[in-house]
Amino acid sequence: MSLMISVSGIRGIVGESLSPANLVAFSQAFATLLHKQGKDENFTPKIVIGRDTRPTGHAIATLVSSAMTLCGCDVIDVGMATTPTVEIATAAEKADGGIIVTASHNPVEWNALKLLDRKGEFLDENAVQQLLDIFRKKQFTVADWKHVGSLEQKHDYDGEHIRRILSLPCIDREQIAEQRFRVLIDAVEGAGSSIVPELCRQLGVEEIETISCNGTGIFPRNPEPLAENLVETVDSLKKKQCDFAIVVDPDVDRLALICEDGTLFGEEYSLVACADFYLRYKPGTVVNNLSSTRALRDVAKNHGQTCFSAKVGEANVVTVMKERNAVIGGEGNGGIILPELHYGRDALAGIALMLQAFAEWREKDPANSTLSGFRKQYPDYFMAKQKVRLADKPENLQDQLLTIASAYPEASINTEDGIKLDFPEEWVHIRPSNTEPILRIYTEAKSMERAEKLAETFLREISSRIDTL
Template sequence: MSLMISVSGIRGIVGNSLTPDVLTSFAQAFATWLRSEKSSTAERYPDAQPKIVIGRDTRPTGEVIAGIVGSTLALCGCRVVDIGVATTPTVEIATVKERADGGIIVTASHNPVEWNALKLLDSEGEFLNESELGELLRILDRRRFTLADWSHTGTVEKKKGYDDAHIRDILNLSCIYPEKIAACRYSVLVDAVEGAGSTVMPELCRRLGVGRVETISCEGSGIFPRNPEPIAAHLTATVDALRKTGCDFAIVVDPDVDRIALVCEDGSLFGEEYSLVACADYYLKHRPGPVVNNLSSSRALRDVAGKYGQECLSAKVGEANVIDLMKACGAVIGGEGNGGIILPELHFGRDALVGAALLIQAFTDWRERNSGNSALSGFRKSFPSYFMAKQKESFDGNREKLQSLFDDIAERHPDAKATMTDGMKLDFADEWVHVRPSNTEPVLRIYAEAGSVERAKSLAEQFAGELEAGSGGWR
């Protein structure tokens, strides 16, 4: 199994592709890269030692990996602030509040428990973009690391309190009204899949004004009771728990809490694609402006933006790519169709905590305007209706040959607008298909959207067949 290296992090299976040598090499390269960045910003950072925030999810391997990485950074002359178990967005916020030069999150997000990863942040608490990652990889390739002698080694300081700081920042947002939420007396089930959200998400709900908070898989053990990706096929136990508790809806997050999914009162899924759609529909009433998603996201966001006379733009898949486009166009909200919400008013990062706050507030606002309907499933039906099918095909092969195959397939569909900036996306009049190599797994992702479930599945299967027919060189 090869190491997965992208703007989404350095991911691998612990003890297989993610080894102590890999961890220490990337830590040394990151410290060296930060020193080169500091040399051009000496006025802002007069201290010669780079400051780096580290946080981790609850995976059993997380603590020892954070220890290895933190110690390596200290031996490179860095000051490390270890905030312990924390969500990915919390580490991003802590990096800014600490006025640090960078951050590292030890998490493999939605990957199974045997995986782990290093997600690298810059001084703004944002993922390295493709250019910055390229610079770091060149340092790694040369293996000319900047180390410290015995008298200039750094330190590792442990610090707590950032969960509370993150919650306070959310409650202080201009569009969040806990008193209105409290008046609804919601009962909510939280499923944190034993990850970093086990404590902070239930606490956020309480402080938002939720009347009753029930939990499932919120002990923080790091032993995931199911596949941790929050999609329908993995949430049967959550749906069962929702029915048993009689809660109004369920909030589900992945292990590092950068993605959110909702389960309606009747056990149906709100739809991960529609988390961003609902948040944007509510937020654009308060702050109009462009919105951004990625190429694999639903057209429903475009429809919502159009309702407010705003533009919807699509970036390559990957949080760093979405953020770059959001900054370029001045977007007021954005994210990815997998349940990742990015609100620049808070910070530039996918954040399931702010996503939960916006979704509960948006639902509350809708209830005020539709007093005859108080169910989350009714709220979901208020949005444009599209259906998506998602498939995976094993792929760990030649990307250049794969792109050549994409070109051949696109030529056979002249009725579609082809976008080749991230694999192949073909936009037809009433539907689309997007095929691309994953940034996080050795697979090829095939996403299709259409006006019905059956048509979306048929479209995905059609292009899986076209790929298979021309697969002589791409696997």
């Protein structure tokens, strides 16, 4: 497995592609980029570094911190922290950049460096290209002994993150507390192990049960919060007779909810429900990505607002949110972005919005007080996903996709990110992976049977026209 380089940084398997040499070189490249962005030759960049709970995280953070200080950067280490917490810390410290040591929902043997700009947001495409150019040429800025940077420990940003969430005008802790929620939390032994239960306590949740919240970093299951990985969590939810379960991924930028009956609320619908609630408090446009459910568009329309779609990827969604002055947005994988808090996917913000939305709904209709009942107010769409591995990535791939699309004149076509065909009752999105020779096929329809059939149809179309493995 080769080192995977994308817009958010580098990732790989520790001891294989993610070697100490690669980690140091990438850190030096980032330090050099920040020096180039400085006002003068005496500029000393300030960097915030945080990590999730993976066993390799502390060693990598220490290595990266040392490399950055030797390149003349001052480092603030916020310790074990969620991705959104590091983003908030980077902006709060008025730092010039940030580094998050996390491979998000990848298995435990993986790790990564995710890079932030001075606003605590992922680097834009221009900065990424500059960074990669420096990395490949190995032309690094290093400090002499007089200008080696400093290292400072600041491990109090969990509290600041929670304080900012509690300060949101739409959050009413007393109203949440009145519902006397009994909640199960599954943090998969990741960075949310302490902060998620503490946030729920401060939001007024009466009873909190936890599983995999010791912060060991040894994931007891596949850490991606998908239905097939949450069987034991569902069993625990039912045994403990909780109102619902809150599930986060290792770096807490994705939120999944499990209803009292063991059904998943749906990661796609976390954003839908949060947006529906938030638009009542702060009307405005919303943004998702091109592979997200049409339900968000329906909810926005109900509020007299417009939903815009961006290319897949958090940085792309944030760009469109800023262009459209959106009040809320995110990606369909449970990643909720609330600009009032910060421009980054934040499961903690999502938890607060969901608790408030559910509390208000239960207050209005006490007889129908389950999360599964709450979910029924939203339109049902069903998604299917397929992928096809390409023999190589042909230069004319987009042209071939357009040829396939031309057979469907009744569909409106979007070519921003691969190709998306919008039909009156369904859609298909076909896009190449940024990191692998793979085409991903996403479909959505009014039934799972139809969504799966649509995905199979386009899988056959692609296989008949494009060289695949």
